[in-house]
Amino acid sequence: MKEKFRRFMIGRYGADSLNQFLCVASLACLVVAMISKFQLFYYLGLALLFYSYFRMFSRNISARTAENYKFYNMKQSLDSWINSRKSRWAGRKQYRYYACPQCRQKLRVPRGRGRIQISCPRCGNQFIKKS
Ligand SMILES: [Zn+2]
Known part of the structure; x- marks a missing residue:
């Protein structure tokens, strides 16, 4: 079974940081849907989950790598924006x-x-x- 799965995954993209983010986001959406009974979060969580599986099993590795790179750049700029806000808040008195x-x-x-x-x-x- 393990060998079968390993053979199935040959030439496929696999997991990366964008997929990790998508899995966590879909889980969060599903939890919110369970708590709030708000249907939109349920469908959003499922969509994110399916998208992460699509990316994982995709054979178009260059496109998935480009998506991950874009995600990484967005994450970097968000992090630097948050850090600049933090330093502005820390220095607001001086x-x-x-x-x-x-x-x-x-x-x-x-x-x-x-x-x-x-x-x-x-x-x-x-x-x-x-x-
Ligand atoms: Zn100037």
Whole structure:
């Protein structure tokens, strides 16, 4: 039986981090559906589960690898966004945060210095803000 399954999986994609995420998300949806009796979560959980099995047994390895790469990039940018929010929250008493009106570069200035002129290190634009 184990040998049969091993032979079946030859040339197929298998598991990756996107599949792990899909399995956990489908499980979470099914649990929410059980608790809330909200049918939408049940179908969503089943869809995620079927999609993860489809990816696992797929023979189009390059497409699945590209999906996993996209997922990895999205996860990275979400993680860095969360980390920047955390550091802004931690430094909220010492610093104020502004975006450059010209290039949208995020700038950090010390608090409590009155009206200051800020020059953007990225584009050189200068503007005046209260710190
Ligand atoms: Zn700028």
